[in-house]
Amino acid sequence: MAVTLGLAAACDTPGVTLIDPDVAGRPDSVTFHVSLHDTLLARALGWQHGVTGAEVQLHRIVDPFQPHILYTDSTGNAYISNLFPGLYKIAGYRVLSGQETAPTGNIVRAFGDGFKQRISGGSNVSLTLATDREGSLVISEVYYGGLTHANDYYWARFYELYNNSDTTIYVDGMLLGYAFGTAYSAVLTCEENWAFREDPAGLWSIEFHQFPGSGTEYPVTPGQVVTVAVDAVDHSLADPTLPNLSQADFELEGSADPDNPDVPNMPSRGTYTNPLGHGMLAGPTHVMFLALRVDVASLVTQVHMQGHRHVRIPTERILDVAHGMTETPDSDPATYLPTYYCLSWVNRDFDRLESAVYRPGNDNRVSLHRRVLRTVAGRPILQDVNTSRLDFRIGLYSPGRIQY
Numbered sequence: 367m368a369v370t371l372g373l374a375a376a377c378d379t380p381g382v383t384l385i386d387p388d389v390a391g392r393p394d395s396v397t398f399h400v401s402l403h404d405t406l407l408a409r410a411l412g413w414q415h416g417v418t419g420a421e422v423q424l425h426r427i428v429d430p431f432q433p434h435i436l437y438t439d440s441t442g443n444a445y446i447s448n449l450f451p452g453l454y455k456i457a458g459y460r461v462l463s464g465q466e467t468a469p470t471g472n473i474v475r476a477f478g479d480g481f482k483q484r485i486s487g488g489s490n491v492s493l494t495l496a497t498d499r500e501g502s503l504v505i506s507e508v509y510y511g512g513l514t515h516a517n518d519y520y521w522a523r524f525y526e527l528y529n530n531s532d533t534t535i536y537v538d539g540m541l542l543g544y545a546f547g548t549a550y551s552a553v554l555t556c557e558e559n560w561a562f563r564e565d566p567a568g569l570w571s572i573e574f575h576q577f578p579g580s581g582t583e584y585p586v587t588p589g590q591v592v593t594v595a596v597d598a599v600d601h602s603l604a605d606p607t608l609p610n611l612s613q614a615d616f617e618l619e620g621s622a623d624p625d626n627p628d629v630p631n632m633p634s635r636g637t638y639t640n641p642l643g644h645g646m647l648a649g650p651t652h653v654m655f656l657a658l659r660v661d662v663a664s665l666v667t668q669v670h671m672q673g674h675r676h677v678r679i680p681t682e683r684i685l686d687v688a689h690g691m692t693e694t695p696d697s698d699p700a701t702y703l704p705t706y707y708c709l710s711w712v713n714r715d716f717d718r719l720e721s722a723v724y725r726p727g728n729d730n731r732v733s734l735h736r737r738v739l740r741t742v743a744g745r746p747i748l749q750d751v752n753t754s755r756l757d758f759r760i761g762l763y764s765p766g767r768i769q770y
Contacts, residue, residue: 394487410469416442431693458493480719502735509733522601539659613741618645
């Protein structure tokens with residue numbers, strides 16, 4: 367059962383405002399035009415002039431998280447008037463219905479785009495939707511447990527992978543970590559951090575762990591879930607709202623954590639080790655990544671002006687990225703904003719726009735889930751339009767299972 371929002375379903379999002387589209391031509395109206403990047407597919411779908419029925423999501427960054435939802439007309443346009451000027455998070459989304467799938471071989475496909483842009487009356491905004499990617503190992507769930515826990519208990523966090531392909535994939539030697547993202551954004555400008563945030567050659571990281579194995583020891587079959595725990599123990603013994611992770615597939619190695627002898631360890635391979643001694647503790651503002659095996663010692667490193675040496679994980683080795691940002695439906699989001707709010711926390715080739723992360727009612731059981739797009743022979747196929755804002759949703763944690 368979902369706790370709350372589906373960002374792509376207006377009725378699931380608290381505070382969503384549905385917009386009357388009949389405001390075209392007003393001098394203060396903002397026009398959004400949605401097109402498809404794949405022009406051949408657009409023509410086959412009858413969208414050569416614009417994507418019909420696409421959802422456009424708008425959220426002004428300085429406002430509580432109560433997004434406007436618009437829908438495009440037959441020309442791919444949507445309009446809104448009386449919009450407060452400012453910096454907005456904008457996302458465009460469309461999923462084919464079963465009756466529209468003939469051009470895609472009767473396969474339900476999703477399309478998405480997202481970015482931040484300053485908007486004022488009379489603005490024109492263009493969104494170009496990318497088609498969902500197929501056949502990969504993806505990050506399927508991230509649980510940031512402990513952030514609202516009375517005792518600041520962080521050790522119940524887990525990260526989950528899913529084989530979204532139809533072939534067996536081996537995780538041996540892969541890297542799981544977080545990239546530069548919002549680091550130092552409270553003290554350095556976006557321009558000063560740009561080279562580390564938006565490098566097209568790769569993701570800069572100080573903390574990541576490596577899966578064990580020499581090549582074929584840890585297979586992941588199609589539709590299989592892999593749970594990586596910070597600590598692979600039953601955390602519900604500490605608090606009933608926390609998950610039992612004693613059956614996790616892997617656990618992060620740390621200097622002070624309770625080691626489960628039945629669960630393989632993932633040693634730290636970065637240039638930084640969390641001093642709390644439990645391994646990597648990624649939070650909602652981190653840019654999580656999964657990367658193929660690479661010789662870490664051979665990678666390019668560079669010292670950031672704040673003193674930490676970062677390692678660049680090459681673009682061609684990156685398998686997946688998941689990216690979130692704390693949003694608050696009923697309080698002032700300015701309390702969560704870094705001093706400098708950059709247009710991108712990561713290069714668009716990796717992820718176009720971060721997901722909304724919050725806990726309805728401060729429910730400590732909430733995590734970030736990748737959406738199920740369709741089902742093939744009983745096996746979920748998860749959505750990956752390279753836009754975390756659209757690919758992920760909020761729901762109750764479900765270690766070892768695909769729930770949403």
